[in-house]
Amino acid sequence: MFTELSGAASRAKQDRRHLRHPLLALASLVVLAGCASVGPDYRPPDGPDYPAWHNAVASTHATPADARALALWWTQFHDPTLDALIDAALAGNTDLKTALARLDEVRARRGLARAQQMPELDASASARTQAARPAETTVTTRSYDANLSLSWELDLFGGKRRALEAAEADLAAAQANLYAVRVSLIAAVANAYVDLRTAENRLAVLQATLDSRGETDQITRWREQAGLASTLDVAQSRSSLEQARAALPAVERSLSEARNQIALLLGKTPGAVDAMIGAKRALPELSFSLALGIPADTLQQRPDVRVAERQLAAATARVGEAQAQRYPKLTLSGSIGVDALSASDLFRPEAVLASLAGGIAAPIFDAGRITQSIAIQDAQQQQALINWQATVLRAMHEVENALVAWRTSNERFASLGVAVTAAVQAEQLASQRYAAGLIDLSVLLDTQRTLLSLQDQQTSAQGDRATALVNLYKALGGGWSPDAAGAQPAVGDTRND
Known part of the structure; x- marks a missing residue:
């Protein structure tokens, strides 16, 4: 179990390094989002x-x-x-x-x-306690996590x-x-x-x-x-x-x-x-x-x-x-959070998890609704x-x-x-x-x-x-x-x- 957590922390470090390129792409999209407006100007x-x-x-x-x-x-x-x-x-x-x-x-x-x-920013936090008795003894595990998530539909x-x-x-x-x-x-x-x-x-x-x-x-x-x-x-x-x-x-x-x-x-x-x-x-x-x-x-x-x-x-x-x-509509979402087995580990770099994702949706068939x-x-x-x-x-x-x-x-x-x-x-x-x-x-x-x-x-x-x-x-x-x-x-x- 602890081996898996160490692996997750290692992947988090790699994720932070890989986030640099998506952030540059995000900045470019933000600039583009302010440049075009379809329809007639009044x-x-x-x-x-x-x-x-x-x-x-x-x-x-x-x-x-x-x-x-x-x-x-x-x-x-x-x-x-x-x-x-x-x-x-x-x-x-x-x-x-x-x-x-x-x-x-x-x-x-x-x-x-x-x-x-504007983008939407949400926060969440939780603490969990789990007890198990595989034999004559009781094993209790605890985990803590906190998370900030952001979503933004670019205009x-x-x-x-x-x-x-x-x-x-x-x-x-x-x-x-x-x-x-x-x-x-x-x-x-x-x-x-x-x-x-x-x-x-x-x-x-x-x-x-x-x-x-x-x-x-x-x-x-x-x-x-x-x-x-x-x-x-x-x-x-x-x-x-x-x-x-x-x-x-x-x-x-x-x-x-x-x-x-x-x-x-x-x-x-x-x-x-x-x-x-x-x-x-x-x-x-x-x-x-x-x-x-x-x-x-x-x-x-x-x-x-x-x-x-x-x-x-x-x-x-x-x-x-x-x-x-x-x-098309482009939606960006990202999150950053921490996940640890004890409250004291929440502030360790290995506990940090981050993600960035983008999605695009475009109308293909709507039976003429938009028209x-x-x-x-x-x-x-x-x-x-x-x-x-x-x-x-x-x-x-x-x-x-x-x-x-x-x-x-x-x-x-x-x-x-x-x-x-x-x-x-x-x-x-x-x-x-x-x-x-x-x-x-x-x-x-x-x-x-x-x-x-x-x-x-x-x-x-x-x-x-x-x-x-x-x-x-x-x-x-x-x-x-x-x-x-x-x-x-x-x-x-x-x-x-």
Whole structure:
């Protein structure tokens, strides 16, 4: 038995001498493994020729496409309540938290793809005791061994490198998607806030109208008592008053829905944000005259365009990953360990055992599985390219439509302002003349109805104007900026590694 162990130790010495040549070969293979990657190399697609925006107005003044203006566009309203609501939404919105969790998942998948390129190292150790009684005596033998084993599939044709490229692109897409959710969230909070303030101002207009028509109704009753007005006049006056009062519930419902929408966007229960919203405020207005000179390549700012482009990069890398399955796989394995009959012998050179082996496997027949897998990835790459093109086109149309909405909402608001001024004068004159008995009640009621309609339209138009601006900033990808990241409120833990 001891003779066999001595022979094993002698062979171990010879094995260590013979390992030198395989190690040189291994080093050569490692160098080769980093040199080749099958499949197409990704190149960003050529975008469409960005035309000058049809509804933009050239200007040398600040524009909504300025980096600072885009990153923190809502602060230009100088509304502390809106600022606080958006900060709270960025901290508590459930959709944003989901996107952040998705980013963490994709980051872990990238780490997994990176780990697939590395060798695996395992360790083991054991101790054994064996007793035998060949005669009247008991013979006890002990043995000890420890072993380190390594296995490594060399990435000779770049399949794993392509997988890592795809994982890196997926991570970048997930990061851009997080910011896409952020852009949509900020715009949604701002729009809900505009809806809320619009409803509050519409209620104020209705309340003022009720007060005015209440006075008219009282005057009409006095005139009836004095024999200067008929019962028909009283009925018409009362009808006009109640008609205005009937409009209150619909506006109050809009106000309640806007409050609840804000609470939902902030991740709160209904009523939980009423204290933050506070008392009635004026509608958000810019503190300067906005110019619409927008650079043609502004669409690159939009995170959804970045998501689509990174998805195309990932799909391209997966084509190469699939093509690598056609080629042979080389696996290297090695081990080094000790084997001795006593613990004290474990550190003797004669106890050392080592081995190095290599294996190669190549597909010969798989009934077209690899070919079809490549075809699938080719088709998915084509889909990703079409999706990118569609995303860019959709972005162009959204910007153009937002520019139209901003321009026309300003024009409508300005026209209604002139109309309301004239209607106020007409209503004041009609009230004075009716009180003096110079005109019929129907004339006064007509002017009051016209004034209410125009004031309500003006308030709604003011809200539409603010909404159009919010949507313009959203269409331009406002709410984040890689060039102004330091100026942005943090969104959870968005580690860039």
